[in-house]
Amino acid sequence: NTVMTQSPTSMFISVGDRVTMNCKASQNVGTNVDWYQQKTGQSPKLLIYGASNRYTGVPDRFTGSGSGTDFTLTISNMQAEDLAVYYCLQYNYNPPTFGGGTKLELK
C-alpha cells in the first residue's frame, strides 16, 4: 500500500501566521492527492483536489502544491476558524490511503 506520511503531526500557531504542512508519498502518485480539513466533532471537508485545485468555496488563503511524492498545503494568514486537523489522501493507487494528519492548535 502507498503510505502517506504527514509532517509535522501538530503545530502551534497564531492568527495571521503563514502555515505550511507536508505530505510525503512512499511512491510516485502524480498529482492524485487531495487535502481535507476536519474540525473537532465534524466530518472532513474537501479543500484541495488534484494536488493544487481549490474546491468550490474554499478561501484563497489555502494553497496546495506538489507532485510525485512531495506535497504541501499552505495557509496564508491563518484564521481562528482554520483550527482543525488536515489530512492528505492519495488516490493514484488502490487502496486509497490517508496521511495521519496535521493538527493545528493555538499558541
Add this chain to the structure above:
Amino acid sequence: EVQLVESGGGLVQPGRSLKLSCAASGFTFSSFAMAWVRQAPKKGLEWVATITSGGSNTYYPDSVKGRFTISRDNAKSTLYLQMDTLRSEDTATYYCAKDGGYDYWGQGVMVTVSS
C-alpha cells in the same frame, strides 16, 4: 443541497453483524460512485469500501475484505455497508462519502464493537 445521512450504528458484540445505511439526496445518486470511510476514536481516516455508480464493481482494503459488503439501491438513493464478523478494531465512526473526490460526507455513525 446535497445531504448524506447515515444510520444503523450502535453497540455490537465481537463476531456479530451490523448493517449501516446512508440516505442520499440533492444529487443524482445513480451517477456517482460512493464510498465508506471510517475513523477510530482519536485516530485518522481509513477508506473502507467503494462501489461504482451502477453497483457492479466493489473495492475493499485487506482489513475488511471478506467481512464487509458495500451495496446500493439506486431506486432508493441509499448506500449500505453490511459488516459481518465484527472485531474490536472495527470500532469507529463510519462516514459515507460521495466519490469523485469525497466532496460530500455524511455526519457519521458510531459503531462500537465490544462485549
